[in-house]
Amino acid sequence: MVGGGGVGGGLLENANPLIYERSGERPVTAGEEDEQMDVHITPGTHASEHAVNKQLADKERVAAALENTHLLEVVNQCLSARS
Amino acid sequence: MKDSLVLLGRVPAHPDSRCWFLAWNPAGTLLASCGGDRRVRIWGTEGDSWICKSVLSEGHQRTVRKVAWSPCGNYLASASFDATTCIWKKNQDDFECVTTLEGHENEVKSVAWAPSGNLLATCSRDKSVWVWEVDEEDEYECVSVLNSHTQDVKHVVWHPSQELLASASYDDTVKLYREEEDDWVCCATLEGHESTVWSLAFDPSGQRLASCSDDRTVRIWQQCQLTGALATACGDDAIRVFEEDPSSDPQQPTFSLTAHLPQAHSQDVNCVAWNPKERGLLASCSDDGEVAFWKYQQPEGL
Numbered sequence: 348m349v350g351g352g353g354v355g356g357g358l359l360e361n362a363n364p365l366i367y368e369r370s371g372e373r374p375v376t377a378g379e380e381d382e383q384m385d386v387h388i389t390p391g392t393h394a395s396e397h398a399v400n401k402q403l404a405d406k407e408r409v410a411a412a413l414e415n416t417h418l419l420e421v422v423n424q425c426l427s428a429r430s
Numbered sequence: 431m432k433d434s435l436v437l438l439g440r441v442p443a444h445p446d447s448r449c450w451f452l453a454w455n456p457a458g459t460l461l462a463s464c465g466g467d468r469r470v471r472i473w474g475t476e477g478d479s480w481i482c483k484s485v486l487s488e489g490h491q492r493t494v495r496k497v498a499w500s501p502c503g504n505y506l507a508s509a510s511f512d513a514t515t516c517i518w519k520k521n522q523d524d525f526e527c528v529t530t531l532e533g534h535e536n537e538v539k540s541v542a543w544a545p546s547g548n549l550l551a552t553c554s555r556d557k558s559v560w561v562w563e564v565d566e567e568d569e570y571e572c573v574s575v576l577n578s579h580t581q582d583v584k585h586v587v588w589h590p591s592q593e594l595l596a597s598a599s600y601d602d603t604v605k606l607y608r609e610e611e612d613d614w615v616c617c618a619t620l621e622g623h624e625s626t627v628w629s630l631a632f633d634p635s636g637q638r639l640a641s642c643s644d645d646r647t648v649r650i651w652q653q654c655q656l657t658g659a660l661a662t663a664c665g666d667d668a669i670r671v672f673e674e675d676p677s678s679d680p681q682q683p684t685f686s687l688t689a690h691l692p693q694a695h696s697q698d699v700n701c702v703a704w705n706p707k708e709r710g711l712l713a714s715c716s717d718d719g720e721v722a723f724w725k726y727q728q729p730e731g732l
């Protein structure tokens with residue numbers, strides 16, 4: 348699922364794009380061609396289609412977002428290893 | 431046009447990641463590169479090849495987005511997605527991190543040194559441009575936080591001879607700043623681009639400013655006249671060089687494409703940089719992690 352990130356209209360425009368998995372779903376792998384991928388932009392979580400498209404087309408913002416996602420995974424792994 | 435840019439060599443500068451930016455030192459003898467591997471590398475020549483002379487690691491926790499040499503060539507600043515800017519001091523072939531500038535709320539996108547060497551500017555996704563003063567003891571102090579842009583600020587550059595600062599933004603504008611009565615103020619906004627402005631370059635005389643954008647145009651701004659080649663790095667993997675037509679009106683110049691190299695890299699070209707001393711020597715870097723060196727030959731008749 349892809350979204351503008353965060354909550355509340357104006358604040359979203361400055362976020363890096365938020366790319367995440369809904370909990371409970373397994374990641375789709377390349378071989379699963381017959382799976383349908385639905386991309387939803389949850390209503391009320393973005394300012395406008397143009398704003399979201401501009402963020403998603405900004406390679407630098409996407410790179411920073413992915414780096415954040417990777418860091419979050421590392422943090423989560425550390426936390427789950429400890430519990 | 432393909433022969434106008436001849437490949438001199440390639441180096442796998444930032445393996446398994448992207449190379450974001452390049453900067454030649456003022457003497458033209460060293461090239462700094464930075465990238466997604468969180469490192470800065472310094473390249474120099476050994477005979478006919480380019481070799482890595484230093485690796486600056488342990489400075490940043492995330493992507494290093496831009497690097498900038500001080501006018502004296504003894505310092506290098508690195509701007510990172512980790513929201514900090516490191517200042518490295520050169521000691522022969524070694525570099526030591528002497529200060530880390532903090533304050534931006536999120537990713538720092540660019541850093542630039544003023545021609546005097548006493549001022550530094552940084553900009554960030556937090557929409558601000560910061561001006562820092564450096565004193566003789568290498569102490570840095572933020573003297574201004576400029577909140578003129580309404581979105582992510584992508585690039586800052588100083589005028590080559592005046593204390594005039596320019597910034598480019600996701601808000602589609604270019605802004606100019608100067609110090610007026612002890613305060614830094616935004617003195618001009620250049621509108622016209624239809625999308626994010628990614629980068630800026632003054633011509634050597636400082637009379638013209640070039641800006642490039644996601645709208646796929648390069649715009650030349652003039653305040654009230656030099657020629658010189660203009661090189662562009664593009665998301666279509668190509669490098670292009672433009673030159674001003676010698677017979678065109680300096681107030682309404684026309685530019686021609688004098689070199690076009692498709693597939694200069696195997697992925698997006700992120701940066702091109704002219705060597706300040708060796709005429710026609712151009713370096714480029716790409717999402718493929720490589721740095722390439724090119725020789726540009728000005729076409730006859732120019």
